[in-house]
Amino acid sequence: MLNNPPIIGLAGGIGSGKSTIAKLFNELGIQSVDADDVARQAVAIGTHCLTAIHLRYGDDILLDDGSLNRSLLRSIVFDNSDERKWLEQLTHPAIRKQLLEELNQATSPYVLMVHPLLFETGQNSQCQFTIAIDVPTSLQRVRVMNRDNTSEVNADKIIASQLSNDERLSKADFVLENTGNIIDLNGKVHRLHKEILELL
Ligand code: ADP
Numbered sequence: 001m002l003n004n005p006p007i008i009g010l011a012g013g014i015g016s017g018k019s020t021i022a023k024l025f026n027e028l029g030i031q032s033v034d035a036d037d038v039a040r041q042a043v044a045i046g047t048h049c050l051t052a053i054h055l056r057y058g059d060d061i062l063l064d065d066g067s068l069n070r071s072l073l074r075s076i077v078f079d080n081s082d083e084r085k086w087l088e089q090l091t092h093p094a095i096r097k098q099l100l101e102e103l104n105q106a107t108s109p110y111v112l113m114v115h116p117l118l119f120e121t122g123q124n125s126q127c128q129f130t131i132a133i134d135v136p137t138s139l140q141r142v143r144v145m146n147r148d149n150t151s152e153v154n155a156d157k158i159i160a161s162q163l164s165n166d167e168r169l170s171k172a173d174f175v176l177e178n179t180g181n182i183i184d185l186n187g188k189v190h191r192l193h194k195e196i197l198e199l200l
Helices: 018-027 035-042 048-057 070-078 081-104 137-148 152-160 165-171 182-199
Strands: 007-011 031-034 111-115 129-134 174-177
Touching (some): 007 018, 018 111, 031 081, 035 081, 048 070, 081 111, 137 152
Parallel strands (some): 031 111, 129 174
16 A cells, blocks of 8 residues: 555546646656546446346346446436435445455556545545546536537536536646647646656
8 A cells, every 4th residue: 555656636527637637747757547437347248236236227227238338327316316316325435445446556657546426525635636627617518518519508418517616726736728739738637747756
């Protein structure tokens, strides 16, 4: 355990640029673990989470290949807080455990925990430092609509379910503004990387 690299949390709402920024850190030799990827693995075929979900909601919750019908599950829990609570109590422990296991396997000088709900889930407490991505909602909305080919209403629903940009910024140790182009962003990532290395 002593050799586990320090965890730096990278928080940002949907479409704020988490994956883009993680890739830039990866190019500097810093490993990252994405909480969204881990959350998907937690309900993959063969997991105890998927078995429990199947038992609760029946065959309709599975696609033909036996994998989870994620959009159906999303629609079930969206307006039903009891069902959402049940699902979170089932999946969150599995996600946390897997996330920590993967973070602890990293061998870089520090490791990024990339998390859309870093502060909302309290997982910032596992981080030595936290970074919040700063983007105005208008730009976030456009990037989500373009990337996911989705409507403004859908993009806004997800944005509204997460912490606001300002709340996230007020909780983080560092802020990365992602309103410029990729070259600009890359320069900011380089500077922040140097600063973090000096502080560790
Ligand atoms: P997240 O992982 O936070 O959901 P992404 O990294 O996928 O966000 O970014 C959302 C979309 O915006 C992607 O299509 C990405 O290519 C684009 N994007 C992110 N940052 C920039 C930037 N600085 N300039 C142009 N496009 C960007």
